[in-house]
Amino acid sequence: MKVVVVEDEKSIIDAIKVAFEFRWPEANLLAAMTGRSGVDVxxxxxxDIVILDINLPDINGFTVLKEVREFSSVPVIILTVRSDDTDVLRGLEAGADDYVTKPFNYMTLLARVKAVLRRAETPPLKNSQDTLVSPRLKIDFVNQRVAVDDRPVRLTPVEYRLLVLLVKNKNSVVPYKDIVEDVWQTGYQGDTDNIRIYVRRLRKKLGDEPPNMILNRHGSGYMFKS
Structure with a gap:
């Protein structure tokens, strides 16, 4: 497993490295202490996964995440010292898969990493062939690839799992609770507001404009309309 930590405090980098060596001795941990060097690395x-601090000396973590999402769907966990939910929401909007608030217990961080990696590696549905689920949307369940109007769409692991869950239950409302359990499994600390952020991000990537493929049933959940 290869891990990139983008963090400007060496003590935190060293502590994360020790934690990974304890849990995954074979892990190759690479560190970057600025945002620009982080994007390059x-x-x-x-x-396989990125741990990204929000407060960096040159460009902030939000900018790093935005640039990374232009070329990669690698799972990203953001670190923030702020208790304000605004940072968390901005991070999720920019494409983060999860977050941890400083100061944090390193075993908690490892649990988050394990959960995010499991979501990235375990597709919720497989099929032997490409499946056309709407006139515009095509999903290759074997290779976990998505296309809209024959245009490839890059999705993060969370976005992909969310889309497949809704497609698997097309024309039926999937309750918020079921979305959390199926898409995030364990280790997710978000709420329905954060789910809405992921759905909004997914809709944007799919170019899902009215009439929408993904419908919100207020107070209940979401539905994929075929």
Missing amino acids: IRKEHP
Whole structure:
């Protein structure tokens, strides 16, 4: 497993490294102490997961995440010292898969990493062939690829799982609780507001404009309309 940590405090990098060595001795941990170097390392090394601090000395973590999402769907966990939910919401909007608030217990961080990696590696549905689920949308369940109007769409692991869950239950409302349990499994600390952020992000990537493919049933959940 290859891990990139983008963090400007060496003590935190060292502590994360020790924690990973304890849980995953074979892990290769690469560190970057600025946002720009972080983007470069992620682009070059193609890591399995990224741990990204929001407060960096040059560009902030939101900018790093935005640039990374232009070329990669690598799972990203953001670190923030702020208790304000605004940082969390901005991070999720920008494409983060999960978050941890500083100061944090390193075993908690490892649990988040394990959960995010499991979501990335375990597709919720497989099929032997491409499946056309609407006139515009096509999903290759084997290779986990999505296309809209024959245009490839890059989705993060969470976005992909969310889309497949809704497609699997097309024309039926999937309750918020079921979305959390199926898409995030364990280790997710968000709420329905955060689910809405992921759905909004997914809709944007799919170019889902009225009449929408993904419908919101207020107070209940979401539905994919075929």
